Each structure stands twice: as C-alpha cells, then as structure tokens.
Amino acid sequence: MIRDLHSQLVNGEITSEQLTSDYFDAIEKKDPKIEAFVSLNKEYALDKARAVDRKIKNGGEIDLLAGIPCAVKDNMCVEGLQATAGSKILENYIAPYDATVIKKIKARDAVILGKTNLDEFAMGSSTENSAYQTTKNPADPERVPGGSSGGSAAAVAADMCTYSLGSDTGGSIRQPAALCGIVGLKPTYGAVSRYGLIAMASSFDQIGPIAKTVEDAAIVFSAIAGKDRHDSTSMTLAEKKYEDSLDGEIGGLRVGVPKEYFESEGLDNQVKEKIKEAIQRYERLGAKIVDISLPSGEYALATYYVIQPCEVSSNMARYDGIRFGQSVEKEKNEVDLVLQDIYLKSRAKYLGPEVKRRIMLGTYALSAGYYDQYYKKAQKVRSLIKKEFQEAFEKVDVILSPTAPTPAFKIGEKTEDPLEMYLADIYTVTANIVGIPAISIPCGNAKIEGKELPVGLQLMGKWFDEEMVLKAAYAFEQSGK
Amino acid sequence: MLSKSEVQKIAELARIEITDKEAEKYSKELSDILGFVDKLNEADIDRVEPIGHITGARNTMREDKIVEASDETKSAIIGNFPEKKDRFDKVKAVF
Numbered sequence: 001m002i003r004d005l006h007s008q009l010v011n012g013e014i015t016s017e018q019l020t021s022d023y024f025d026a027i028e029k030k031d032p033k034i035e036a037f038v039s040l041n042k043e044y045a046l047d048k049a050r051a052v053d054r055k056i057k058n059g060g061e062i063d064l065l066a067g068i069p070c071a072v073k074d075n076m077c078v079e080g081l082q083a084t085a086g087s088k089i090l091e092n093y094i095a096p097y098d099a100t101v102i103k104k105i106k107a108r109d110a111v112i113l114g115k116t117n118l119d120e121f122a123m124g125s126s127t128e129n130s131a132y133q134t135t136k137n138p139a140d141p142e143r144v145p146g147g148s149s150g151g152s153a154a155a156v157a158a159d160m161c162t163y164s165l166g167s168d169t170g171g172s173i174r175q176p177a178a179l180c181g182i183v184g185l186k187p188t189y190g191a192v193s194r195y196g197l198i199a200m201a202s203s204f205d206q207i208g209p210i211a212k213t214v215e216d217a218a219i220v221f222s223a224i225a226g227k228d229r230h231d232s233t234s235m236t237l238a239e240k241k242y243e244d245s246l247d248g249e250i251g252g253l254r255v256g257v258p259k260e261y262f263e264s265e266g267l268d269n270q271v272k273e274k275i276k277e278a279i280q281r282y283e284r285l286g287a288k289i290v291d292i293s294l295p296s297g298e299y300a301l302a303t304y305y306v307i308q309p310c311e312v313s314s315n316m317a318r319y320d321g322i323r324f325g326q327s328v329e330k331e332k333n334e335v336d337l338v339l340q341d342i343y344l345k346s347r348a349k350y351l352g353p354e355v356k357r358r359i360m361l362g363t364y365a366l367s368a369g370y371y372d373q374y375y376k377k378a379q380k381v382r383s384l385i386k387k388e389f390q391e392a393f394e395k396v397d398v399i400l401s402p403t404a405p406t407p408a409f410k411i412g413e414k415t416e417d418p419l420e421m422y423l424a425d426i427y428t429v430t431a432n433i434v435g436i437p438a439i440s441i442p443c444g445n446a447k448i449e450g451k452e453l454p455v456g457l458q459l460m461g462k463w464f465d466e467e468m469v470l471k472a473a474y475a476f477e478q479s480g481k
Numbered sequence: 482m483l484s485k486s487e488v489q490k491i492a493e494l495a496r497i498e499i500t501d502k503e504a505e506k507y508s509k510e511l512s513d514i515l516g517f518v519d520k521l522n523e524a525d526i527d528r529v530e531p532i533g534h535i536t537g538a539r540n541t542m543r544e545d546k547i548v549e550a551s552d553e554t555k556s557a558i559i560g561n562f563p564e565k566k567d568r569f570d571k572v573k574a575v576f
Contacts, residue, residue, distance in 0.1 A: 080557075096557030097550075190536045203535060232541040233534070302518040313495060320496070322572055327563035329573065339573045340496070348498040356497055360488070361511055363495040374518070379531035381524045386532065419513055435535035463536060 001162060002216045003243075006064050009056060016049035016056075016067030020111050023069045027113070027160045033141060035133040036155040038074050039082055040114035045069065048111045055109070064219055064243075066109035071155045071164040074115035075122055076207070077196040078102050085198045086118040086130040086148075089325045089350035099196020100231065101165060101207050101224045108223055113161050116151030120352045121316070122172055122200045124148050125424040128415055129354045136411070137180060140451045143408035146176030146424075152210050153180040163211040163220055167197055169204045170304055171404075171428025174440035177210055178403035178456020181442045183473070184210045185217045186428075188464045189435035190235040192221075193228030201311035202233075204304075204432040214441060214474040218242040221466060237464065245467050246474040251286035253472055255279070256396030258294040266423055268406040270446035274455040275402050278443045278476065282400070285479055287472075290396050296385045297430060303385065304429040305422060306365055306378035313362025316355065321346025357418060386434045393462045398472045401427050403440040403456030407448060427458060437466045441473045482512045 008014045024042060031037055052067035072078060075085040077095035079102075084090045098106065105112075119129035127135040127150035135150040137143040138158040145154040149166030153176035156164050166173040168186035177184025185208045192207045199205060209220035222243060227236040257279060262272065283289055321327030321342045328337070328345040337345070351359075365374035392399060405426055414421045431438035443457035457476070461469035483491075485504045488511065492499045499507065533539070550558075564571040 093561055094557060096554050096561065188536065190538065229543055232543070233536075233538060235536065235538065296524065299521055299524050302520040305514060306518050306521070317496075321563060323563075323570060324558075324561035325563070329563050337573055339575045342573055343496040344498040347496055351497070356495075356499075357507065357510060357514075359495045359497065360491045360507060361514060364483075364491045364511065364515075367491070367494065374521075376531055377521050377524075377526065378518075380526040380529045381521055382532040382535075383529045384524060384526060386535070387529075418510055419517055422514075422517075 001212050002064060002068055002219050005068055005162065009067050010062065012056070016052040016111060017046060019067065020045055020049040020069050020113070023113055023161060030158050030160060033136060034138060034154050034158050034160070035135050036116055036151040036158065036160060037071070037114045038084060038117050038132055038151065041081055041112055045111050045113050048109065052109050052111070063108040065105060065223055067111060068162050069111040069113045070105070071113050071116045071152055071161040072102065073118055073149050073152045073164070073166050075118055075167060075198040076102060076165060077198070078112060078115070081115060083115070083198065084132070085122070086120040086132060087351065087355070088131040089319045089346070091326055093325050097196065100193035100228045102196065104224050116149070116155050116164060118151055119148035120355050121198065122148040122167055122169055123312070123354050123358055125171070125175055125421055126414065127151060128411065129352060131352055134411055137408045139181060139453055140408065143410050143453070144179070146179035146404070146408065148172040149210060150176045153177050153182060153184065156180070156210050156212060157182050163209055163216050165207060166210045167205060167207050168432065169200045170308065170432050171425040173208045173210060174428050174438060174456065174458060175404050175424060177440045179408040179454065181454025182210060182212055183214055183217045183439065183441050184208065185221055185439045185466070185470070186431060186437065187221060187225065187466055188437045190233050191225050191237060191437070191464060191466065193226070193231040193234045195228055195230035199315040201308040202315060203311060204308060214470060214477050215243050215246055217439070218246060218470045235464070240467070242467055242470055246471060248475045248478045250472055250475040253287040253398070254290050254396040255282050255287045255472070256290050256292040256392055256399040258292050258297065258399060258401065260294055260297050261401040261427060264405065264426065266405045266426065267402065268446065271402050271406060271455050274444045274446065275457060278457045279400065281476065281479060285475055292392050292396060292399070294388050294392060296381070296388050299381050300385060300430040300433055301422065301426055303378045303381045303433055304425070306374045307382065309358040309362035310366050310375050311362070312358045313366065316359050319347065319351065326350045354418070382433055385430065389434045389436065397461070397468050399460040401458045401460070403427060403458040407446045407453035407455055431460050436463055437461050437469050439469050439473045441477055483508050483515070
C-alpha cells in the first residue's frame, strides 16, 4: 500500500494534500462510531502534506514514507501535541519534544494525522481502560478492537490512516492487530528507541508498526529502528531495508509449533482451526514444520504479572501532581493541603482503577519481605523461559502460534474480572518476556453470531531477526492472494 | 488473602488515597492475582540466575555531555507545571 501510494505521489497521480484530506474526511465520517482518535492534528498535517507536494513538484527525491498519512498512539510524544496516554492525569499535557520514532518519521516527511486511543498508560487489552472512550472494532462495533493499541489498530483497519505506530508491552500491538484483521509487528527489545514513549514496563515496552500489509510494516520498521543516544537499551542494527528482503521464498524454513500452545483450555475452536490451516499452508509453501515443546510457557503470564506491575509501580511514581499533568493543587478549595496530600489526592482522583491496581500490586511485590518471593523469583523464571527459547531457536527459524486465544470479544464482557482480561495476552506476553520479535498477521475469519471476526497468526523469531519474521509473514500473506 | 488493612498500607506506600470500599474491592482483586502468580512456585529455579538484561546488553556508555534544550522546549516544560511562579515549579509545604 505504501509503495503504491508513493509511486502515485511521485508520478503526480495524487497529491499528499488530497490523500491527507481524504483521510480526514474518512475520519469525520467513520470515527464518531469507531472512536479510534483522541485528537487530530489537521492544520499541521495538511501543511506538511503541501510541503511534500511542493518538493515533488520541484523534482526533489522523496522518501517512501513522505506524504503518507499515519496515526500515532497517544502514549508517544509529538512536540506541541497533547499526549494523554489515555489517562486523566495527563489531560492537557502537551509534549515538549518529539519521541525518537517521531523524529525519525518526521525526517522522512511523514504526515501525522492525529493521536489514537489506548487503555490508560497502555494497561489493558481492549481500550476499555481508556479514561476517554472505548474504541470499537471496525469488523463489529459491538466488540472491542483489542488493546492497548486499539485506536491505532482500528484506525488502520477502518482506512482512517495508511499505517500507525503502536507500543507493545505484553501484546499491545499484536493482539489488536489480530482482532482487527491487520498486521502488527513487535520488534526485538532494543531494536527501536523508547525515548519519548510514555513508559509502562520498561524492560518489556517496544514501539512498532501497525499496517495493512507485511511490506508496509517492514517499511515503517526500517524507518524507526536503530541505536539512539537517548535510550541506552537501544542497539546498533545493521542498516537494512527490511522491505527489500521480502521475496516470498521460504523453502526450507523451519517453523516450530509448540504443542503446549494448542493445549490451553481457553483456546477458541475456530481460532485453533484457522491456525491449523495456516500450518498446512506453510507446509505447502515448502516450510518444514517442527514440533517443539516450550513447557515453561505456562509460567509466562504469571511471570509477566509480577515483573510488569513492579516496573509499573516505579514508572508511575512520576505522576505525583507536581511537575506536569493534572493536580489537585490547581483546585481552589484545596488550599490547606501539604505536599503529601497532593500526591495522595492527585493520584487518587486522576488515575484509573487498572492503573491503581497494578501500582499497588507492584508496590506490594517489591515491598520488604516480598521481593525474593515475587520479583526475584519471576526474574529467575524469566531466565528459564529465555533458555527454552534459545534452545528452540537452535532447531527452528520461527515459532508459530495463535496471537490471541479468541476473536474480538464483546465490549463489557471481561471488564468485571481483571484476571479474565489478562488471559487475552496469554500467547503474546512471552515474546516480551524474552525480548524477541513477533508479528501478527491475518489468517482468516471466525464466524460468530453471524459476524466475520478476524483471527491472527503469530510468528516469533530470534533476537534481532526481524528479517526472518517478516519474510515468513510475507510469504504467507502473498500465498493467500 | 490480603486484608483490608494490608491494602490500605500498600496504598499509602504507593501514595494513592483509597476509600474503605475500594480497599475491600482491591483486597479481593489483588488476592486473586497473587493467587494466580503463585504458579511460579512450581517452577524449578534452583540453579537459575535471575535475568539482568534481556538482550544481554551491559555497561552501555556514552559521553557525559550536556546537550542544552532550546528555550522553546524549556518553556514548554515549564508550561506543563500545574502551579508555577515565574519560571519555578510551585509546590506545597512539606509539613
């Protein structure tokens, strides 16, 4: 899609201004129902588009992403725009600088249409934890788009932008991509700078692309990856255009299928069927299917729900009503408060229930006497899981699984029980725990209550081997055409 | 099972004011989650070292050089202070 739009721009068949205003028209028409966007950036976007058009007219070379309209999850800083992270505590917060990923796509003349909805501070799997709105799944507006990057996924699926940026801590790019029937890539931990991403759990968070096609995801990933002095966990990667390595050739590719992933009782039958069909399709394409075992996988979700709240409790400490964001300090009737009251009351008033739950869980797990029992133990299990994956990757090139155990669920279906919601991430958290790249691609639809609901296929790869993951995903996608 | 008073204690450590009713709700929810993560006790980790950094990066160095922010950025940061006096962040008394 991006390549196509790019050549139309270069050949003068369309202008970026027209493309951009068409997207704004689509947003105006569809978004009152979908509610994917939390804010729009109309004037700046159209200015940028016109600048790209002038560049083309003057015969200048333009980047693949130049003039192509995109959307950004509202937990990434875009200078001068609000960045709410889906939380009331950051209502009216204006980002004073660009996140590194934003700086990179701006340098390529990307057109940023607006900011998209998410679960508060990316904590959730449905966008229902957003303090502003619940985004609807374009395939069925009674259902969730998944989360936390639900706004970014719905915006792409409903053709309200060409691609978007999301963030993934436990599945937040892949699960909504699966539920909305599009492509979402979580890169290797350290492949993309997290500078300017409002932190949730820093040892898991990664920014990645959400797009209509594997090639688009590859183009965007190539543009945002690489070492950044502002993020000491980012790594130097070989300068590569990942999109150029997509050839559809996967003869001899070793695809690992972990048996445990198909034994879990929460796995929907129709999802299971679609994944089995996908395995058969890989076989037909010349891949070698290898049965593998990842027994420690059953500890993945428990490991995640110890380490992640611990990191959350630390990262959320900055929302104290003092330096930025909403504060009870502003309220005239609160004149007699002392400093600690500002912390206690600002956090009580402006943070949502899921955020509080995780802060408290992490505070408890890290408190005196419990550190060894929870945090340290979880970090050990994390080693164990990593070791299993290292061993598995000696035998296989990619590991195949469902992305989510079920298709999109109904709005309100899982909000009563936090644990129930956590299970939506059962197949995705492991890639974050061990830091490997993983992609979700569409592999057909499930029929539920007369609706066609998308099912996602997940491919996980070796550390920093996004190329293999993208190649394997691309071959599958092309074979379905 | 976490008691209501334990939850109140955690909330205080986390600097979040909660009501008695919320304490009751969180006591159940947090206990459920803690019960779930108790699964980790089954894992055999006797001879396993905890993860340091997942991709194995260590001692990442860079030059200790200050890069001054632009006046525009500085004003934008100050603009986000909830309460301010001139260019200072105004806070309440500690006691």
